[in-house]
Amino acid sequence: MGISIRVFLDLLPFVVAVSTSQDSKFIQTKVIEESPDCMNNDYNGFILQKPKLSLIDCARFCSNHENCTRFMFDKEDHICSLYESGENCFTSEDLSKKVSFRLTSTCDSVNCTRCSIGYYGDQCQYIIKDCTDGIQMGVVPLKKSLMSFIQPLANGPVLEVKCVFDWGGLTFIQSRETICMETDFNRTWHDYSSGFGNRHGNYWIGLENIYDIIQNHPNWTVIVAMAHGRGINLVHGYYSGFNITNAEDDYRITIEQYSARSYDPSGDALINGTYSINGRPFSTYDHDISNNSCPARFGGGWWYVDQPFCCRANVNGRRPDSGLPFEATWHWLDNQGNKSDYRRIQLYLMRGNIIYT
Numbered sequence: 118m119g120i121s122i123r124v125f126l127d128l129l130p131f132v133v134a135v136s137t138s139q140d141s142k143f144i145q146t147k148v149i150e151e152s153p154d155c156m157n158n159d160y161n162g163f164i165l166q167k168p169k170l171s172l173i174d175c176a177r178f179c180s181n182h183e184n185c186t187r188f189m190f191d192k193e194d195h196i197c198s199l200y201e202s203g204e205n206c207f208t209s210e211d212l213s214k215k216v217s218f219r220l221t222s223t224c225d226s227v228n229c230t231r232c233s234i235g236y237y238g239d240q241c242q243y244i245i246k247d248c249t250d251g252i253q254m255g256v257v258p259l260k261k262s263l264m265s266f267i268q269p270l271a272n273g274p275v276l277e278v279k280c281v282f283d284w285g286g287l288t289f290i291q292s293r294e295t296i297c298m299e300t301d302f303n304r305t306w307h308d309y310s311s312g313f314g315n316r317h318g319n320y321w322i323g324l325e326n327i328y329d330i331i332q333n334h335p336n337w338t339v340i341v342a343m344a345h346g347r348g349i350n351l352v353h354g355y356y357s358g359f360n361i362t363n364a365e366d367d368y369r370i371t372i373e374q375y376s377a378r379s380y381d382p383s384g385d386a387l388i389n390g391t392y393s394i395n396g397r398p399f400s401t402y403d404h405d406i407s408n409n410s411c412p413a414r415f416g417g418g419w420w421y422v423d424q425p426f427c428c429r430a431n432v433n434g435r436r437p438d439s440g441l442p443f444e445a446t447w448h449w450l451d452n453q454g455n456k457s458d459y460r461r462i463q464l465y466l467m468r469g470n471i472i473y474t
């Protein structure tokens with residue numbers, strides 16, 4: 118501590134002294150390739166860039182910026198980029214030039230003043246169970262959107278997820294964006310169970326993780342958010358009384374009620390009358406209990422109905438610009454059968470029942 122700078126570049130994690138009494142601890146994370154279109158991806162949480170720094174000065178620069186929890190360093194150009202949240206970094210440039218680190222804590226000998234987002238306690242020893250928990254604990258900052266770490270079950274896996282603070286904290290369980298970080302959603306049972314994709318872009322959190330999260334509270338609402346463009350004309354459907362059974366029972370779904378606000382015109386494509394997916398098991402192309410080849414036809418896993426129409430919505434299918442038949446692409450059929458294709462679809466999970474009347 119003090120003025121000495123303790124750095125062990127070959128012994129990660131490394132520690133940087135940031136004041137006379139405090140040290141920041143960093144661990145190395147991955148640098149992942151992305152398309153240049155992703156530069157404005159909200160979830161990257163870019164703060165600012167500074168040239169001509171050494172790696173250590175970059176780490177200290179991050180430590181000293183109140184909102185920085187992650188940085189990417191360019192080893193050739195010595196450019197230091199700071200980010201607000203998240204684990205890995207993304208670049209459309211040469212991957213071999215970049216290194217990425219995440220701040221895990223800033224502490225003195227007794228207490229920590231800063232933890233990775235989602236962690237809390239004097240020693241950053243606790244972690245939130247989901248994003249609603251994070252807002253209630255005052256651990257997840259009140260910002261539009263950011264990445265957080267959560268641990269649904271004590272001793273279970275730690276997950277990196279998108280959180281938003283609206284409605285008291287929402288955990289993204291699924292996210293589809295046409296803009297960046299393309300992810301194939303036509304996946305196996307194993308993938309749908311454990312989760313896949315990129316937390317900053319397109320992902321499915323995993324049925325096992327959803328199952329674990331909902332064990333922490335009796336009441337949950339799934340919110341379906343869809344937009345024709347980025348953030349514009351976002352419409353929402355609220356599915357309260359959401360529950361799923363365990364893997365042995367194929368994660369059968371229950372939803373008690375659909376509601377929406379008057380300016381959410383999408384209608385209910387999931388639990389209306391004979392179209393309802395209530396009580397249905399989850400199917401994937403390699404674990405297909407839909408009786409109608411629904412996962413292969415729709416191009417993704419879902420709680421399909423035992424009928425040729427499979428489901429009135431397809432949120433895990435192929436991208437709208439894939440040139441495939443309509444049923445295989447993202448869509449949501451309103452109550453008059455009108456077709457809507459969307460450029461952005463997201464499913465959020467929140468504690469409590471939201472019912473609009």
Ligand SMILES: *[C@@H]1O[C@H](CO)[C@@H](O)[C@H](O)[C@H]1NC(C)=O
Binds near residue numbers: 182183184260
């Ligand atoms: C950190 O984030 C908060 C909330 O967005 C903002 O008000 C504040 O100015 C930021 N701090 C810095 C140093 O940018």
Ligand SMILES: *[C@@H]1O[C@H](CO)[C@@H](O)[C@H](O)[C@H]1NC(C)=O
Binds near residue numbers: 227228239
């Ligand atoms: C550590 O935190 C505890 C309670 O949060 C506080 O009472 C104590 O004074 C702190 N110790 C130091 C050295 O800052």
Ligand SMILES: *[C@@H]1O[C@H](CO)[C@@H](O)[C@H](O)[C@H]1NC(C)=O
Binds near residue numbers: 336360361362
């Ligand atoms: C959710 O489903 C599980 C498994 O069927 C059940 O044990 C639990 O009671 C249900 N929770 C609620 C709130 O209905």
Ligand SMILES: *[C@@H]1O[C@H](CO)[C@@H](O)[C@H](O)[C@H]1NC(C)=O
Binds near residue numbers: 335336469470
């Ligand atoms: C869960 O919902 C039921 C029915 O709306 C309500 O009676 C109960 O108080 C809720 N439980 C909690 C912990 O919010």
Ligand SMILES: *[C@@H]1O[C@H](CO)[C@@H](O)[C@H](O)[C@H]1NC(C)=O
Binds near residue numbers: 375385386389390452
């Ligand atoms: C359910 O479907 C009926 C027609 O079958 C329709 O009149 C009604 O508006 C639908 N309800 C919702 C909430 O979409």
Ligand SMILES: *[C@@H]1O[C@H](CO)[C@@H](O)[C@H](O)[C@H]1NC(C)=O
Binds near residue numbers: 398406
């Ligand atoms: C598939 O069809 C059979 C025969 O109609 C039926 O008994 C079975 O329940 C169906 N499976 C599912 C998962 O709906």
Ligand SMILES: *[C@@H]1O[C@H](CO)[C@@H](O)[C@H](O)[C@H]1NC(C)=O
Binds near residue numbers: 412416
């Ligand atoms: C999904 O994958 C399965 C297995 O590879 C394949 O048979 C099916 O055609 C695919 N569906 C779509 C819509 O891509």
Ligand SMILES: *[C@@H]1O[C@H](CO)[C@@H](O)[C@H](O)[C@H]1NC(C)=O
Binds near residue numbers: 451452453455
């Ligand atoms: C469905 O489409 C018809 C014809 O374009 C239109 O008149 C009607 O308003 C649409 N319904 C909804 C709910 O958007």
